[in-house]
Amino acid sequence: LKPAPAIPGPSTTATVTKADKRPTTMPGDREQRKAGRRAKQLAVMDKKGNEEANFFWRCVNQAANKPRQTQRLSPQVEQELFGKQLTQGINFDQYDNIPVSRACTGPVQACEAIPSLEDYQQLGQILPPFLNQNIQRMGYSRPTPIQRHAVPLALDGRADLMCCAQTGSGKTCAFLLPACAIITSLPPPPPPAHNESPARPRVLVLAPTRELASQIQHEAEKLTYASGLRSVVVYGGAAARNQLSELASGVDILVATPGRLTDFLERRLVSLSQTKVLVLDEADRMLDMGFEPQLRRIVEGADLPPKHMRITLMFSATFADQVQKIAAKYLRAYVYVTVGRVGSTVDSIEQRIIKTGNSKQLKFQVLYQALTQSAPANIAGGAEQAAQQGMVGGVCLGRTIVFCQKKHVASWVKKELVNKCGISAEDIHGDRNQSQRESALRRFKEGSVMVLVATDVAARGLDVPAVAHVVNFDLPVSKDEFDSYVHRIGRTGRAGNLGVATSFYVPGYEPKVGNGSLWPPLYKLLSE
Numbered sequence: 001l002k003p004a005p006a007i008p009g010p011s012t013t014a015t016v017t018k019a020d021k022r023p024t025t026m027p028g029d030r031e032q033r034k035a036g037r038r039a040k041q042l043a044v045m046d047k048k049g050n051e052e053a054n055f056f057w058r059c060v061n062q063a064a065n066k067p068r069q070t071q072r073l074s075p076q077v078e079q080e081l082f083g084k085q086l087t088q089g090i091n092f093d094q095y096d097n098i099p100v101s102r103a104c105t106g107p108v109q110a111c112e113a114i115p116s117l118e119d120y121q122q123l124g125q126i127l128p129p130f131l132n133q134n135i136q137r138m139g140y141s142r143p144t145p146i147q148r149h150a151v152p153l154a155l156d157g158r159a160d161l162m163c164c165a166q167t168g169s170g171k172t173c174a175f176l177l178p179a180c181a182i183i184t185s186l187p188p189p190p191p192p193a194h195n196e197s198p199a200r201p202r203v204l205v206l207a208p209t210r211e212l213a214s215q216i217q218h219e220a221e222k223l224t225y226a227s228g229l230r231s232v233v234v235y236g237g238a239a240a241r242n243q244l245s246e247l248a249s250g251v252d253i254l255v256a257t258p259g260r261l262t263d264f265l266e267r268r269l270v271s272l273s274q275t276k277v278l279v280l281d282e283a284d285r286m287l288d289m290g291f292e293p294q295l296r297r298i299v300e301g302a303d304l305p306p307k308h309m310r311i312t313l314m315f316s317a318t319f320a321d322q323v324q325k326i327a328a329k330y331l332r333a334y335v336y337v338t339v340g341r342v343g344s345t346v347d348s349i350e351q352r353i354i355k356t357g358n359s360k361q362l363k364f365q366v367l368y369q370a371l372t373q374s375a376p377a378n379i380a381g382g383a384e385q386a387a388q389q390g391m392v393g394g395v396c397l398g399r400t401i402v403f404c405q406k407k408h409v410a411s412w413v414k415k416e417l418v419n420k421c422g423i424s425a426e427d428i429h430g431d432r433n434q435s436q437r438e439s440a441l442r443r444f445k446e447g448s449v450m451v452l453v454a455t456d457v458a459a460r461g462l463d464v465p466a467v468a469h470v471v472n473f474d475l476p477v478s479k480d481e482f483d484s485y486v487h488r489i490g491r492t493g494r495a496g497n498l499g500v501a502t503s504f505y506v507p508g509y510e511p512k513v514g515n516g517s518l519w520p521p522l523y524k525l526l527s528e
Contacts, residue, residue, distance in 0.1 A: 150315075
C-alpha cells in the first residue's frame with residue numbers, strides 16, 4: 001500500500017498556484033466597480049445630450065434669421081415623390097363588397113348622419129387646393145372603405161375616431177388627409193416669444209417602428225407637396241443631430257416613435273402645446289412592444305392639450321381589449337369604425353399552407369420551389385414585373401417578402417438565395433443598422449432586388465407597391481402571436497391588388513418549434 005499523501009501544514013511545503021495569489025474580491029468591490037462604470041456611462045450620455053441640445057438651439061437661432069425651409073418644387077422632385085402610381089390590378093369591385101360598420105353613441109350619435117365619401121371629387125370645395133392637386137398626383141379617385149368613412153368623420157371634427165381596418169386598406173391616407181386639411185383651416189399659431197423656442201408641431205403621429213414612421217413620413221411629403229407645410233420624422237436607432245436640424249427649421253406634422261419623442265420632450269426640445277391632431281397608428285403594436293409608459297408620458301405627462309381641446313384618431317389592423325381601454329382614456333366621445341372582420345385578412349390574398357419539417361435546409365428547398373413558380377398575370381406586379389426583372393433560370397419570380405422568426409435565420413436565407421440560387425435578395429432585421437435597413441428597403445421598392453427577407457421588425461406598416469408574394473418561412477409558434485401572421489401576409493394584397501401568402505407549417509407542439517397551437521385560429525381564418 002502506498003502511503004497517504006501528506007496534508008500540507010506548518011511543516012509541509014505546498015505548491016502555491018497563480019490562482020492562490022489572486023487577491024480576494026469582495027462583493028462590495030464589485031458593486032463599486034459597477035457603480036463606477038455606470039457613472040462613466042451616464043456622464044458620457046449627459047455630455048452627448050448637452051452637445052445635441054446646444055446644437056439644436058444653434059440651429060434654431062440660425063433658422064430664425066432665414067426664410068422657413070419648405071419642400072423644393074420642381075418636376076424632378078415631383079417625379080421622385082409621386083413616380084409611377086400603381087393602378088393596374090386594383091380590384092375596386094372587391095372593395096365595394098367589404099362590409100363597413102359605424103358605431104356612434106352618446107353625444108356623437110348625430111355623426112351617424114354624416115355621409116360616406118364615394119369620390120374624392122366630392123371634397124373639391126372642402127379641401128385646400130394643394131390637397132386636391134396632390135390627391136390627383138397620387139392617382140386617387142375612389143376612396144378605400146376606411147377612407148370613405150374616416151375622412152368625412154375626421155373632417156367633421158365633432159368626434160374622435162377609433163378605426164379598425166384590414167391591413168393594406170389605406171389607413172395612412174385616411175388620417176393624414178384630414179389632418180392636413182384641419183391644420184390648414186386653423187389660424188397660424190402665435191410666433192414664439194423668443195428665438196430659443198422648441199419645435200411645436202400641430203399634428204403628431206405616433207408609430208411603433210422606424211420603418212412605419214418613415215413610410216408615414218413619405219406619404220406626408222406627398223400630401224403636403226407645394227403646400228408650405230413641413231413634415232419631419234424622428235425615431236431611435238439613428239443620429240439625433242440630423243433630426244434636430246430638421247426640427248429646428250420648423251415642423252407642422254411630426255411623425256415619431258414613442259422612445260425618441262419622449263427623449264426630445266424630456267429635454268424640452270419639442271413642445272406639444274400647439275398640437276391639434278393626435279394620431280396613434282398601430283396602437284396595438286405599440287402596446288405589444290411595451291410602449292405604454294412612453295405613451296402615458298407623451299399624452300398625460302407632457303404639455304399636449306387635453307382631449308377635449310384636440311382631435312384624436314386611432315388606427316390599427318386589430319384592437320385588443322387593452323387598446324380599447326387606452327381609447328376610452330385618451331379619446332373624447334368617439335365613432336368606432338370597423339372594415340371587415342376585426343383582425344381579418346383581406347379577401348384579395350390567396351393563402352397557402354405547406355407542411356414541412358423544422359430543418360431550415362428542408363424549408364429552403366420548399367422556399368425555392370415557392371419562389372420560382374410562375375407569377376399569375378392577375379397578381380400584383382406578377383407577370384409583367386417578373387418578366388422584366390425577375391427571370392431566374394427561365395422561371396418568373398414576383399416581388400416577394402420572406403418572414404423568419406430569428407435574425408440569424410433571415411441572414412442565412414438571404415445568403416443562400418444570393419449565393420446558391422442567384423436570386424437577388426436583401427435582408428432587414430435588428431442586427432442591421434438603420435442605414436443598412438433603409439438601403440435594403442429602398443432597393444426592394446425600386447425593384448433592383450426581388451426578395452426581401454425580414455423578421456417581424458418589418459411586418460407592420462411596410463407599404464411596398466406590387467408585392468406579389470409573402471412567404472412565412474417560420475410561422476409564429478404561439479396562438480397569442482396570431483396577429484403577427486395577419487400583419488405579415490397583409491404586405492401583399494394591398495390597395496385592392498391580388499396577392500399570394502405561402503406559410504410553412506411545422507406539425508406538433510414542441511416549444512418554439514411546432515405550430516400546433518396556431519392551427520385552431522389559422523383554420524378558422526382559412527375557413528371564413
